[in-house]
Amino acid sequence: MGLIVQKYGGTSVGSVERMQVVAQRIARTARAGNDVVVVVSAMGHTTDHLLAMAHQLTTQPSPRELDMLLTTGEQVSISLMVMALQAIGCKAISMTGAQVGMITEPNHTRARILRIQTGRISELLKGNHIVVVAGFQGFCNAPYWEITTLGRGGSDTSAVALAAALRAERCEIYTDVPGVLTTDPRLVSDARLLDEITSEEMLELASLGAQVLHPRAVEIARNYAVPLVVRSSWLEDPGTSVISPPLPVPRPIDNIETDRPVDAVYVDNNQARLALLRVPDRPGVAAILFRYFAEAGIDVDLIIQAIQGIREEQPTNDIAFTVQRSDLARAIEVARAAAEALGSCEVVVDPCPTKISIRGAGIIGRPGVAAQMFTALARAQVNIQMISTSETCLSCVIAGVHAETAAKALCQSFGLRTPVFEEPFIIHPAETMAVRGVALDRNQAQMAILGVPDQPGIAARIFDCLAVEGIPVDMIVQSQRGEATNDIGFTVHRDLVPAAEKALKLLCDAVGCSGILIRDTVAKLSLVGIGIAGTPGIAARMFSTLADLGTNIEMISTSTIKVSCIIDQSAAEDAICKVHAAFKLGTGEKVAVEGSKS
Ligand code: ASP
Ligand code: MG
Numbered sequence: 001m002g003l004i005v006q007k008y009g010g011t012s013v014g015s016v017e018r019m020q021v022v023a024q025r026i027a028r029t030a031r032a033g034n035d036v037v038v039v040v041s042a043m044g045h046t047t048d049h050l051l052a053m054a055h056q057l058t059t060q061p062s063p064r065e066l067d068m069l070l071t072t073g074e075q076v077s078i079s080l081m082v083m084a085l086q087a088i089g090c091k092a093i094s095m096t097g098a099q100v101g102m103i104t105e106p107n108h109t110r111a112r113i114l115r116i117q118t119g120r121i122s123e124l125l126k127g128n129h130i131v132v133v134a135g136f137q138g139f140c141n142a143p144y145w146e147i148t149t150l151g152r153g154g155s156d157t158s159a160v161a162l163a164a165a166l167r168a169e170r171c172e173i174y175t176d177v178p179g180v181l182t183t184d185p186r187l188v189s190d191a192r193l194l195d196e197i198t199s200e201e202m203l204e205l206a207s208l209g210a211q212v213l214h215p216r217a218v219e220i221a222r223n224y225a226v227p228l229v230v231r232s233s234w235l236e237d238p239g240t241s242v243i244s245p246p247l248p249v250p251r252p253i254d255n256i257e258t259d260r261p262v263d264a265v266y267v268d269n270n271q272a273r274l275a276l277l278r279v280p281d282r283p284g285v286a287a288i289l290f291r292y293f294a295e296a297g298i299d300v301d302l303i304i305q306a307i308q309g310i311r312e313e314q315p316t317n318d319i320a321f322t323v324q325r326s327d328l329a330r331a332i333e334v335a336r337a338a339a340e341a342l343g344s345c346e347v348v349v350d351p352c353p354t355k356i357s358i359r360g361a362g363i364i365g366r367p368g369v370a371a372q373m374f375t376a377l378a379r380a381q382v383n384i385q386m387i388s389t390s391e392t393c394l395s396c397v398i399a400g401v402h403a404e405t406a407a408k409a410l411c412q413s414f415g416l417r418t419p420v421f422e423e424p425f426i427i428h429p430a431e432t433m434a435v436r437g438v439a440l441d442r443n444q445a446q447m448a449i450l451g452v453p454d455q456p457g458i459a460a461r462i463f464d465c466l467a468v469e470g471i472p473v474d475m476i477v478q479s480q481r482g483e484a485t486n487d488i489g490f491t492v493h494r495d496l497v498p499a500a501e502k503a504l505k506l507l508c509d510a511v512g513c514s515g516i517l518i519r520d521t522v523a524k525l526s527l528v529g530i531g532i533a534g535t536p537g538i539a540a541r542m543f544s545t546l547a548d549l550g551t552n553i554e555m556i557s558t559s560t561i562k563v564s565c566i567i568d569q570s571a572a573e574d575a576i577c578k579v580h581a582a583f584k585l586g587t588g589e590k591v592a593v594e595g596s597k598s
Contacts, residue, residue: 001033002169003125007040007135007159011176012233013077014044016084022174022233023084026130030090035125037166039135039159040081042073047152063108067137067149071097074134074155081132092130095121097137097147102158104138104148105258111138111148112216112257113157116165135159156217157257164224165253171226173213174233179240180205180212182585183438188577190586194436196429199228199244203361203391204528204562205437215391216257218242219361223259224251245427261362261369262414267407267421268355271301272328273386273397274335275320277346284547285342286556289319291544292338294537298327302355302388302395303539303563304477305556306489316345319556320386322355322397353385354403356419357395358410367472370394371464376413378457382406387459387476390559426530434531434538435583440576441524444474445497446554446566448489449504451514458511459488462504469503471496475524475557475564485514489555491566494520522554523572525579526564533560545582551575 006026013019030036041047050069054061061069078094085092101117124131135155138148150157156173163171177185178193180202185191197205199222206215212230221228222244231239251259279285286305293300303321323331328351339345363369373394377384382405386397398406407419429436452458459478466473474491492500497518504516525546532538539556542563546553555566567575580586 001035003035003037003166004029005037005039005159005163005166005168005171006174007155007171008038008174008233009155009176010041010044010046012174013040013081016080019081019084023081023088023090025233026085027088027090030130036130037121037125037162037168038081038130038132039155039162040074040077040132041135041155042070043077046073046076064146067108067147070149071134071137071147074136078132078134085130085132090130091128092132093124094132094134096134097158098139100131100133100162102138102161104140104150106140106142106146107148108146109149110151111140113138113150113161114258115254115256116161118165121166133158133162150216153211153214154216156214157220160217160220160226160228161256163226164220164256168226171221171228173217173228173230175212175230176233177212178232178235178237179230180242182436183576183580184440187440187573188580188586191580192586192588194240195238195431196241196243197436198427198429198530199242199361200392200426200561201436201528201530202242204526205439213242215365220256222361243427243429245425259362260415261360261366262358262416263360264358265407265410265414265416265419266357266359267403267419268357269352269400269403270325271322271353271355271397272325272331273320273322273350273353274331275318275348276335276339276342277318277348278316279319279342279345281315281317281552283550283552285317286319286553287540287543287547288341289338290540292334293331294540296330296334297536298323298331298334299534299536300539301533301560302386302397303556303558304386304388305553306477306487322353322386325352350385350399352400353397354400354406355395355397356403356406356410357393358414359393361392363392363394365472367467367470370473370476371460371467372413373410374460374463376409377406378460380405380409381456382409383454383456384459384478387478388557388559389474389476390562393559395559428530431588432531433583433585433588434529434535435527435585436529436531437527438576438580438583438585439526439528440572441526442569442572443494444491444522444524444566445494445518445520446489446491446522447497447500448487448517449508449513450487450517451485452488453511453513454484454486461507461511462488465503465507466492466500469499471500471503475555475566477555477557491524519554521569522566523569524564524566525572525575526562527579527583528562530561532563539563541582542579545578546575549574549578
């Protein structure tokens with residue numbers, strides 16, 4: 001029998017009675033012959049209560065004192081949990097983050113884990129102890145010994161990092177929901193449990209606000225191929241397995257969370273880019289356009305719709321997208337027909353662009369990575385035509401002639417030897433639905449910088465200026481009219497709008513942009529699924545569903561496994577229900593997509 005790491009969340013250890021129930025489960029796992037490491041969160045809403053007290057005393061509590069305060073929550077849980085275990089005859093011992101050797105960066109309230117000194121824990125396991133570890137906390141020793149925390153929800157991350165460092169057989173996350181659902185059950189009544197989800201999909205969903213797993217925990221699980229399970233503390237049901245591709249070579253356990261955020265640079269020379277310029281800004285336009293493509297069975301890869309012409313009397317959008325180059329001749333015909341139907345908008349074609357992407361689970365939550373990519377391209381004098389972002393992948397479409405220069409510049413910047421020309425290796429879950437989850441993020445605000453000069457280096461400066469302030473940017477959308485200026489749209493967390501505005505104001509004046517647009521009454525609706533890539537008609541179905549509701553789409557950005565739309569927040573709840581139903585996610589039935597080749 002092997003080593004199992006079990007993590008119990010705040011609700012699961014919310015009272016003495018619940019701890020007793022949990023202790024029984026832990027005892028059973030140990031008595032079945034397993035070594036067991038248990039990670040616990042603070043009881044119930046302890047962390048929230050502690051934070052509320054801090055904020056009663058001061059509007060800006062010192063990060064160091066916050067860490068001192070919040071780590072007490074988990075210390076209560078570990079000692080009580082061990083008492084519960086001892087009371088039923090188990091040999092158990094509690095450990096704080098420091099005792100267990102959880103070394104982090106010296107960054108209070110949001111430290112990343114560097115390494116775990118597993119010597120003591122291994123010894124205790126050898127001595128047949130169940131080791132109960134305080135989640136969410138660690139310590140740093142530069143320049144002094146200090147207690148740190150990993151950020152809200154960080155106990156998941158502690159658990160998966162321990163599983164990686166101890167090379168555990170698996171990590172089980174116990175929570176008050178039965179596992180990972182197709183969508184938010186508070187918004188959609190028939191949200192359904194998934195048996196399996198890939199870590200790639202989970203990373204997207206976790207950062208879209210599906211709160212069952214801390215995104216950094218998924219990142220570690222993927223990077224170290226840790227088998228991960230999310231299940232209910234109160235049921236025997238298997239829950240949801242989060243599956244990761246096997247590791248080609250084992251990763252060093254050092255710098256668990258701070259090792260290279262980018263695994264590889266991918267170059268795709270087989271795409272073609274089309275754009276419809278000046279399409280009317282009204283509900284249903286994207287739906288009509290992509291229905292033409294779905295009916296022709298043409299798979300569309302990246303789609304972006306930027307806000308353009310916001311200052312014009314009749315606002316219009318540009319919609320740009322890429323298809324496989326082998327489909328180009330037909331795609332041009334289809335695009336022309338659609339353009340005709342939409343009121344003769346202009347179709348522009350680039351038959352041989354290059355899509356260059358950086359991939360890695362560590363891109364998430366590191367605002368500097370996008371800026372680093374754009375800077376590397378700018379230094380190499382490469383102009384960016386299209387940008388598409390997701391949690392694990394940033395792609396830029398550039399002119400084909402620049403492919404080699406761009407690949408070299410990115411490899412150098414991210415410390416990689418050579419670019420990769422094959423498709424990335426992707427594992428698929430057993431269930432065959434292309435779309436596996438729908439998420440709504442109501443914390444984003446839409447921003448755009450208007451009239452940005454079309455020169456290499458401007459995107460780099462914009463996102464660098466946000467990265468310096470530590471402001472993570474979510475969707476980034478830039479379209480190209482081939483005019484002297486572009487508008488660059490993106491989303492940031494609503495709370496960060498004032499900081500972002502302040503940071504960008506100076507830059508805008510300096511480079512001569514014409515203004516900043518802010519809309520904070522929007523919501524982001526996303527579809528996630530490994531099978532979205534290669535299935536024609538998925539985006540069309542989403543856009544049609546929104547069109548039927550009369551909802552205007554403000555911005556579109558897709559990656560190979562995600563389609564996201566910015567819509568008005570008043571339409572958001574209705575939209576998530578209808579989109580969830582449109583893909584039959586509540587039933588688990590495979591949806592037949594029009595024009596689908598399969
Ligand atoms: N107790 C911490 C929090 O509430 C860490 C966790 O539960 O994961 O954020
Ligand atoms: Mg949690």
